[in-house]
């Protein structure tokens with residue numbers, strides 16, 4: 346899994362890599378530019394677009410000079426806009442690449458930029474080397490870039506955005522950010538989505554093991570990481586091996602939530618799924634989902650279940666139901682939706698939640714539990730302290746959901762689609778997470794597989810159904826996620 350390190354540690358990472366591989370820093374810059382140019386060429390541009398490249402005086406600008414050269418060689422009509430005064434000392438690698446810019450590339454100052462003369466803009470003005478507050482001229486340059494109406498592709502980070510925090514000023518508003526080696530932390534904050542646009546991670550040859558040598562608690566989860574976290578079952582496995590789970594979900598008028606969680610758990614591979622529901626509502630589940638069983642509060646033996654999920658559609662007045670589960674079950678469980686709202690009103694119950702359990706708040710549930718927050722960075726800090734203090738896992742749901750583990754590690758998910766913001770999407774996830782826990786996955790494994798596959802199922806459903814996507818489409822795409830990951 347990729348580690349997300351601080352922007353200020355990138356130099357250290359580069360020197361580590363350069364030493365190990367015996368290559369020059371200039372070659373690393375060339376790899377970055379090649380990766381960018383390759384991605385650019387893979388897009389469905391017509392081939393006659395006029396490309397503007399804005400370049401600063403540091404290594405981000407150096408990437409831009411190299412990109413301008415490569416794109417020009419590939420036949421694109423490139424104009425390079427310098428974002429520094431004549432005579433400015435360039436960084437050594439930027440200078441080497443500036444000297445290699447071919448004569449076919451027109452050179453102009455950013456002050457001469459006419460937005461209507463271009464079709465695509467490449468922003469290689471400022472990267473992770475930004476220090477302190479943005480200077481006046483930088484603000485003017487960023488404004489000029491943002492006056493452009495076409496696609497803006499930012500190199501490494503949108504210029505002006507600090508790599509690991511928020512800012513109070515206007516940054517480049519990119520349609521895509523092509524970031525090198527690993528995503529910079531700030532690119533994953535929801536409040537910066539307006540600047541980042543679509544995020545693409547470009548491999549420049551730096552290995553996961555090299556990133557691992559640098560201290561950080563942040564990680565980035567990608568498709569290739571997920572199969573390693575799955576349990577392998579042999580051909581003698583029987584339904585008992587796939588776990589017996591209990592879903593404490595649903596109430597009058599909210600039985601759909603129980604249905605969605607239960608069906609998702611079955612699709613995720615649970616052997617036996619039982620729903621604890623109000624007796625008056627039993628016909629709904631029994632007739633719509635014959636594969637599940639139902640039990641009622643006075644007859645349930647919690648201890649016989651391999652995992653329990655509590656919350657979807659439960660009703661926020663079901664305090665006693667939740668308390669009973671907490672008093673009678675000691676293995677990790679999943680707490681979602683109304684269970685979280687109850688916890689936020691009855692904080693004394695938190696200490697009863699079994700260690701290793703998973704809490705899955707979306708942003709408003711998070712604020713109900715932990716209070717108002719001003720930034721994602723603040724949320725991450727609060728979640729980390731909570732996880733360490735109570736030995737609980739917290740999943741902060743949203744685009745790039747963050748898996749906050751009991752030991753302080755925080756993993757950003759890369760799968761998902763904007764079409765997943767639909768009623769019942771969270772109920773599907775609860776079913777999936779509880780299912781994996783019941784199949785003997787550790788909470789960390791369940792979170793990694795469940796969160797990634799839920800996002801992937803959303804991508805698959807969203808591709809087909811676009812804004813018409815509903816939670817049932819997401820759950821019906823779960824089998825395809827196993828197929829894509831080659832998990833049998």
Ligand SMILES: NC(=O)C1=CN([C@@H]2O[C@H](COP(=O)(O)OP(=O)(O)OC[C@H]3O[C@@H](n4cnc5c(N)ncnc54)[C@H](OP(=O)(O)O)[C@@H]3O)[C@@H](O)[C@H]2O)[C@H](O)CC1
Pocket residue numbers: 355358359373374377401402403404405406407408436470471472473474475476477478479480483500501502525526
């Ligand atoms: N391993 C990798 O990921 C690689 C990344 N590469 C690219 O290198 C940049 C980082 O390059 P660096 O030279 O460290 O810094 P930048 O180019 O991002 O920024 C330096 C320039 O920014 C000016 N600056 C700094 N602070 C401000 C500010 N507050 N306001 C305005 N301007 C600012 C600075 O000007 P000075 O006058 O202060 O010197 C510099 O001009 C990384 O992002 C990647 O794109 C490499 O290609 C190798 C591999």
Ligand SMILES: [K+]
Pocket residue numbers: 405468469470471472499500501502503504
């Ligand atoms: K940039």
